[in-house]
Each structure stands twice: as structure tokens, then as C-alpha cells.
Amino acid sequence: KEKVEITKEQQALMKIITDAYNRHQIPQDVAKKLLQDQYSAEENFLLLTEMATSQVQVLVEFTKNIPGFLSLDREDQIALLKGSAVEAMFLRSAQVFSRKMPSGHTEVLEERIRKSGISEEFITPMFNFYKSIGELHMVQEEQALLTTVTILTPDRPYVKDQQAVERLQETMLDVLRKLCVLQHPQEPQYFARLLGRLTELRTLSHYHTEMLASWRMNDHKFTPLLCEIWDV
Numbered sequence: 001k002e003k004v005e006i007t008k009e010q011q012a013l014m015k016i017i018t019d020a021y022n023r024h025q026i027p028q029d030v031a032k033k034l035l036q037d038q039y040s041a042e043e044n045f046l047l048l049t050e051m052a053t054s055q056v057q058v059l060v061e062f063t064k065n066i067p068g069f070l071s072l073d074r075e076d077q078i079a080l081l082k083g084s085a086v087e088a089m090f091l092r093s094a095q096v097f098s099r100k101m102p103s104g105h106t107e108v109l110e111e112r113i114r115k116s117g118i119s120e121e122f123i124t125p126m127f128n129f130y131k132s133i134g135e136l137h138m139v140q141e142e143q144a145l146l147t148t149v150t151i152l153t154p155d156r157p158y159v160k161d162q163q164a165v166e167r168l169q170e171t172m173l174d175v176l177r178k179l180c181v182l183q184h185p186q187e188p189q190y191f192a193r194l195l196g197r198l199t200e201l202r203t204l205s206h207y208h209t210e211m212l213a214s215w216r217m218n219d220h221k222f223t224p225l226l227c228e229i230w231d232v
């Protein structure tokens with residue numbers, strides 16, 4: 001049984017990324033807002049576009065703290081951000097949904113999201129994903145590294161130097177793998193389960209344009225930034 005050990009450098013890397021991840025949270029807590037009131041489909045759509053717009057802005061700030069990211073080709077940095085923004089949003093939504101809340105709050109939040117305006121067909125896969133993320137009980141370091149691994153996906157559209165991105169992603173995957181072994185010693189397959197969620201995340205994110213187009217209201221308005229990110 002090989003002794004898994006996180007090196008000093010990997011420890012430092014994990015701290016930089018986790019601190020940045022915790023620092024770059026969107027200011028306003030959307031779950032609290034949703035728990036306070038029942039909104040119309042129009043109000044919910046506006047809330048989503050506001051949350052998503054500020055989420056993209058904090059994602060850009062977060063990536064600046066990923067060691068090596070700013071050394072990548074500048075156009076590749078943009079391609080990685082554009083290619084991972086929707087996945088990062090669903091991942092963050094899943095983490096918001098899975099947070100420990102006073103009893104009964106998660107059920108209310110689920111109900112509010114079910115009735116928010118999203119069309120029925122997407123609700124089940126979305127909550128299946130949220131619950132599968134919740135079951136992992138990730139520590140914050142794992143959440144930060146999983147988001148980083150998602151951003152550093154080499155095969156995003158228009159990435160030119162895939163090898164450079166692959167090298168960075170490998171570095172992060174190595175730390176994440178060791179962390180999983182140390183955090184979940186009884187579950188040797190935990191790391192594999194974690195990566196399996198990224199496949200589910202990519203599938204869910206494929207639907208995002210239809211999810212927006214089918215939001216139960218007319219005349220969907222988007223910010224310029226979201227037109228860029230959401231291909232709408």
C-alpha cells in the first residue's frame with residue numbers, strides 16, 4: 001500500500017487555490033433570496049442572469065490565482081474561461097444547493113427552483129447532478145480543485161496549446177487525487193467518483209441553451225457578457 005503524501009509545494013498550491021476560491025464568491029447569497037420569496041418566472045430569469053453575470057466576473061478573478069494560468073497563451077485563457085463558465089456555474093449551483101441548511105430549507109429551495117420557470121425536462125437531470133455532488137460531501141479544498149480542474153480542460157473549443165493546459169491540469173489532478181485518498185481513506189474509488197461527476201456536469205451544461213430558451217416567459221433578455229458565454 002503506497003504511502004500517499006502531499007508535498008510542501010502541493011500544500012502551497014492547494015492553499016493558494018482554496019483561498020482564492022473562497023475569496024471569489026458572488027457577493028449576494030442567491031439561496032437566501034430564493035428562500036425569502038416566491039418569484040415569477042420573469043423575476044427568476046432576471047435573478048439568474050444577474051447571478052450568472054457576477055459569477056463569470058468572479059470566475060475571471062479566480063482564474064488569475066491559478067498558478068500558471070496567466071502564463072498560458074492569452075487567447076487560450078479566454079477559450080478556457082468561455083468553455084468552462086457554464087460548467088463552473090452549475091458546479092457552484094450544486095455546491096450552493098448541497099450546503100448544510102436548517103431543516104426544511106433545502107426542500108423549500110428545491111421547490112422554488114422547480115417552480116422558477118425552468119422547463120420540466122431539465123429539472124430531473126439537474127437535481128440528479130446536485131444530489132450526486134451533495135453525496136460526495138466535498139471539503140472546500142476538493143471543491144476549489146474540482147473547479148480548477150474543470151477550468152483547465154484541454155479539449156475546449158479553440159484552445160491552441162492543449163499540451164500546456166494538460167500539464168497544468170495534470171498538476172491539479174495529482175493534488176486532488178492525493179487529497180481524496182487522505183480525506184476519504186475508506187473510499188479508494190472516491191477520486192474516480194469525483195471525476196465521474198465532471199462527465200455528468202458536461203452533459204448537463206450541454207442543455208444550457210435550451211434551458212434558457214424554454215424558460216417559461218417571452219422575450220429573454222441577456223447581458224452582453226452572457227451573450228458571449230451562453231451562446232445566445
Ligand SMILES: O=C(NC1CCCCC1)[C@H](C1CCCCC1)n1c(-c2ccc(-c3ccccc3)s2)nc2ccccc21
Pocket residue numbers: 026030031044045047048051052055086089090092093094096097112113116118208209211212
Ligand atoms: O442563481 C442561480 N444559480 C447561481 C449561478 C451562479 C453561481 C451561484 C448560483 C440559480 C437560480 C435558480 C432559480 C431561479 C433563479 C436562479 N440556481 C440554479 C440554476 C438553475 C439553472 C441554471 C442555469 C444556468 C445556466 C443556464 C441555464 C440554467 S442555474 N441552481 C441553483 C441551486 C441553488 C441555488 C441557486 C441555483
